[in-house]
Amino acid sequence: xxxxTSHIAGTFCWPELCTHNWQQGKKFYCELFGWGSDDQPxxxxxxxxxxxxxxxxxxxxxxxxxDRIELEVPSHxxxxxxxxxxxxxxxxxxxxxxxxxxxxxxxxxxxxxxxxVEPEGAVFALWQGMLHPGSRKLxxxxxxxxxxxxxxxxxxxxxxxxxxxxxxVEAVDMEGMAYIFFKQGNEKVAGMxxxxxxxxxxxPHWMTYFAVENCDEIAAQAQALGAVICxxxxxxxxxxxxSVLTDPQGADFSIIELMAK
Numbered sequence: 001x002x003x004x005t006s007h008i009a010g011t012f013c014w015p016e017l018c019t020h021n022w023q024q025g026k027k028f029y030c031e032l033f034g035w036g037s038d039d040q041p042x043x044x045x046x047x048x049x050x051x052x053x054x055x056x057x058x059x060x061x062x063x064x065x066x067d068r069i070e071l072e073v074p075s076h077x078x079x080x081x082x083x084x085x086x087x088x089x090x091x092x093x094x095x096x097x098x099x100x101x102x103x104x105x106x107x108x109x110x111x112x113x114x115x116x117v118e119p120e121g122a123v124f125a126l127w128q129g130m131l132h133p134g135s136r137k138l139x140x141x142x143x144x145x146x147x148x149x150x151x152x153x154x155x156x157x158x159x160x161x162x163x164x165x166x167x168x169v170e171a172v173d174m175e176g177m178a179y180i181f182f183k184q185g186n187e188k189v190a191g192m193x194x195x196x197x198x199x200x201x202x203x204p205h206w207m208t209y210f211a212v213e214n215c216d217e218i219a220a221q222a223q224a225l226g227a228v229i230c231x232x233x234x235x236x237x238x239x240x241x242x243s244v245l246t247d248p249q250g251a252d253f254s255i256i257e258l259m260a261k
Contacts (some may be wrong), residue, residue: 003056006133007082010165010188014080014127015059015208019128019249022047022063022144025075028225028247029061032218033142033210050186056136058143059085067087073253078115078125079147081165086112086128089164093118096160107132119202120157122149139211145256146209147190150202154180154194157204175237215241215257222247222255 007013017144019025026037026049036052038073042062051059064075083089086104093116094100101123103114110132127134139145151157161167161182170181180192195204212218215233225230226248233243242256 003136004133004138006129006134007135008184009082009084010167010184011082011187012079012144013082013129014125015135015144016078016080016125017059017061017075018064018078019061019075019247020064020069020253021249022049023060023218025061025247025249025251026051028227028249031225032227035059035142053137053142057132058135058137075247075249076205077204077251078123078255079208080113080125080127080134082134083126083128085188086114086126089100090114090116093164096163098160118157118160120151120153120160122151122157122206124206141211141213143211144208145211145258146254147211148207148254149190149204149205150195150199150207151190151192152195154178154192157192160189174239205252209242209256210253212255212257215255217242218255219243219245 005094015079017025022177029035029051030037038050038052040050042048046063049061051061053178090100090104097119100117101115101117104112106112109130111130111152114126135144137143149157158169158180162169167182167184170183172179177193181188182192217234219229222245228245228246230246231244233241235241240256240258242254244252244254246252
């Protein structure tokens with residue numbers, strides 16, 4: 001499969017895990033997905049770990065700061081969207097009602113980033129790649145393959161993201177559930193569903209999906225490694241078989257065994 005040297009602006013390009021226990025989290029994901037790791041020092045006894053497939057960076061992780069853990073910030077995956085000009089995109093996002101949490105700032109010679117929370121409450125990041133484009137592999141087994149927004153107000157979310165990234169939408173019925181595909185031209189770049197009362201106190205968020213070859217096997221392996229199965233392996237018509245998991249440190253993620261095209 002193709003290796004990425006750049007990412008089209010407006011597409012998801014990088015998943016990053018902020019975890020309560022960096023060592024245990026690294027062990028969990030490397031065992032689950034067969035990833036390699038490259039620990040890059042960013043401070044005293046602190047590392048930004050590149051997670052790798054076949055020696056190529058496909059995700060990253062780092063230890064959450066103690067003060068954030070004390071504030072009970074949960075471990076979480078963060079999704080980055082590629083942009084051509086991070087400063088300009090931040091200004092546009094703010095005009096559309098987003099709040100800037102961090103940045104924009106330069107990450108060495110790798111690129112520029114910014115962290116935002118959109119008007120409905122979901123957090124996402126922007127990445128303007130320089131020497132580091134983001135994930136070198138996507139949409140193949142054991143790499144990120146899909147990103148899905150769970151929103152309390154899908155109409156407001158649709159307006160925000162379509163204005164910010166010039167996305168178009170395709171509304172479909174997914175087994176009785178209204179589902180939105182965000183599109184860039186003819187390419188589906190993300191999905192969105194509206195949260196109902198069954199979601200209880202779960203906040204709006206972007207879910208990271210990793211492709212797997214066998215959903216049932218990986219879900220069982222994750223559970224054996226200490227993960228919690230939130231949604232057991234479930235068939236989704238014309239899409240594939242998926243499961244929602246919580247890793248041992250508390251970060252939610254999904255796996256999906258896509259149907260052969």
